[in-house]
Amino acid sequence: MRTLEETLAWVAEGTALCRRAMAGLDETSLLPGWTRGHVVAHLAGNAEALGNLVRWARTGERTPMYGSPAERDTAIEAGARLPADRLATWFDESARALADAMAHLTADQWRSEVTTAQGRTVPAVEIPWLRAREVLVHAVDLGTGVRFADLPEPFLAELRADILARRGPANVPGVHGDPAEVTAYLAGRPHTGVTTTDGAVAEPLPPWL
Known part of the structure; x- marks a missing residue:
């Protein structure tokens, strides 16, 4: 059974892996129809969306991850067209903001229930796992050399x-x-x-x- 501390460490490791793997953002990723820029834009937007769930857990105010699936897709397309330095900055700033927000949740707030973009109701302690999956799997999807064998076995x-x-x-x-x-x-x-x-x-x- 994964612990909160272990999962937060995976988030940090995956974020660092993605950052090192960012190159040639206009080139094709391993995901059909997406450039590497699309992957990075998705990850940046995902950090902001999960930040909404952290805010929900902290304040009790319902804050959905995304306004709508169409809004999410539009943001990814727009982000993928940003200059590489601006896209990298968006990734960095959104990742830091999410990490900082998670670091300030209390034990009670981690137990608060939130709803994912897929409509699942989960305790907020699942948020780091949702992020760890994104950054570690998509580090591979960037297609610049990271393999599943490079990811932590646990x-x-x-x-x-x-x-x-x-x-x-x-x-x-x-x-x-x-x-x-x-x-x-x-x-x-x-x-x-x-x-x-x-x-x-x-x-x-x-x-x-």
Whole structure:
């Protein structure tokens, strides 16, 4: 079971990985239809959106992550067209603001319930996990050399369990392979050496996250 301290550390590690992986933001990422700039803009907007949930937990005032899915998509498109230095600054400032806001939540506030963009009601202590998934998985998606094998194994184990729960075990075949590559497979990302329990090459899953 992950702890709050461990999850916050993953947020910091993923943020640093993303920052180091930011290069050629107008080039294609590993996500279909998105440049690296789209990925960075999504991450910057996600930090602000999760900051809304932190504010909700702190004040008790309902503050949705996004005004609407269309508003979120428009912000990503606009952000992807920003000059690289401005986009990097947006990423840095939004990440710092989220980290600072989370650092000031009290134990009671971490237990407050908030609602995610997908409509799930969760305790605020889940916010760091939502962010850790974003920055660590998308550090790989930037396509500048970070691999799932570079991510912390305890994080990968938590991610595998999370994806299986979200996809539904009945919708995912049993597979064998290196744990990092299995995680990539479950996340619908490029992978190698993952086979089903009967030895066949695992068929691709749709992208998750």
